[in-house]
Amino acid sequence: MGSDILPASIHEDMVDHIGQEQQSEYDQERSLVARLRDGDPDAFATLVTQYTNQLTRFAFYTVGSRDVADDIVQQVFVELWERRSTLAPDRLKPYLFRAIRYRVLNERRNQGIREKYRTNIEAAIATQEYSAVAESLEEHVLTMTVVQAAIEQLSERRQLAVRLRLEEEMTYPEIAEVLDVSAMAAQRLVARAMSDLRDLLWEHLRPK
């Protein structure tokens, strides 16, 4: 299946390393949070605008319905406003993502929704009957289906971890906070996800 890509030694400072852009983003956000704590409605509006798309997308991953995702995100923002005076998160981003995750898990439990992450890979293979001639456009469409299915075969936590890392661009400590694990565990989840996907991804991702 491919060798483990964990680096030989994991330095603590590597785990926590953030770039300059990220640092100034945090500083800017810290001042917004301070204003929010004081009850500034415009700071609240700015934060809502900033985070709506990412949080809705994140909720959508699990619940699969845009309406339900919208609902959950709205609840989280309302709660953020209601708790504004007691806010003391180090960084708002993992706090919000964690709140979303908590609610989507509840939602899923309440609705009895089957775990979305188990996609039937037979469905993907069935689409190979698509065309006898390998047309690169259809190949591309097929690739999307097969790779998407492979990603959805990962355990939920590995899938979430790799998405949070590559798509939401969170640091490992942030991912750890969202998933309720240690930072090292978060890094391992991401590494394992990439390892699981490696053969399939490289088959399809390599430049031809």
Place this chain on the structure above:
Amino acid sequence: MTVHSTSSTPPNEAEFVYTLIERYWLGETSPEETETVQVWLQTHPEWNRSYERLRSHLQAGNWVDLSTTEVNARLANVLDAAGVNRRTTAPRGHQHSGPSQAELRTSSLAEPNIQTIPLLSRQRPIARWMGYAFATCVFSVISLIIGWGWNAHHVDAEIAHHKSIYTTPNGQRANILLPDGSEVVLNAGSRLEVPANFALGVRDVRLSGEAFFHVVQQTGVPFTVRAGSSVTRVLGTRFAVRYYETDTMATIAVQDGKVVVQSAVLTAHQEIHLLRHGLTQVQPASVDRFSFATGRLIINGRLLQNIIPELNRWYDVEIQLGDSTVGSQRLTLKSSGGSVSDLKSILELALPVHVVREGRRLIIYPKERS
């Protein structure tokens, strides 16, 4: 269950790629390793596309980013639900006047207005994407501040360094030439977003409104158009995509070539619609689907009240119905003209109506019998 594949990469490439490129993408490489990878990427730039593709695979299959309007709508709901009182009015999206506004050109093509970024950026990919996200956030803050109490009529903006946005106001169309040689005719009241990495080989654009695309073939590099939640993929072909806010469904029609819309494949003279609950059947394309691309407005026996948005956009007018009966008449017209008085004449010729004009507003009354 995993799908096994035989990989026939030469051992050196595989080892290098597996151990370094992946960690580079994950933002885990030391400064020295980062430099090694970046130097290598200079001579192997096609690997940047692999990164883009990985990211696109990670996106949930049918997730489409929320537009500014959608975000603002959700903001309004949140403020309402939380009982938040704001001194100033809610912001109305990006209202930042930028230097680029697509203009009407009937014969020549507009100047390409895309800022290409250097293929190799100094930062690691994860930091670069953070940079985009950060700049977008900063921009949102600034535009919120500018938006308060601002009544700008034109809503065109260019978010420098990250994407190019072309917008057409009502009454204007535009011809746009993309960096790969593809051409786009943007109909009135529309907006096309082209990301900065378009030149890198990720041909993925977002449309709100209506546009006709003439896409140049690039082997192995599909061209993707997103409109609402519809996703249309082509290699090289001519087709039209339509999804205005006033529409209830997205429409994709092919003039020539082959197009994939979600799971359906369309060929020449076919069209498909995307409704809330999914795709309709593939149907023959209606004849007037592409007429806007050649500067003609064609309306075939449509109810007047239903095509008011269409006429408003094409002629840049504001049509009102004088009474409740006049809207239920059917209108057929073919027009290449664009002036308000043209429209007034056409309406009075085609229908038993009397049109009162107040500047750019037309009020339509039934013609009185004398």
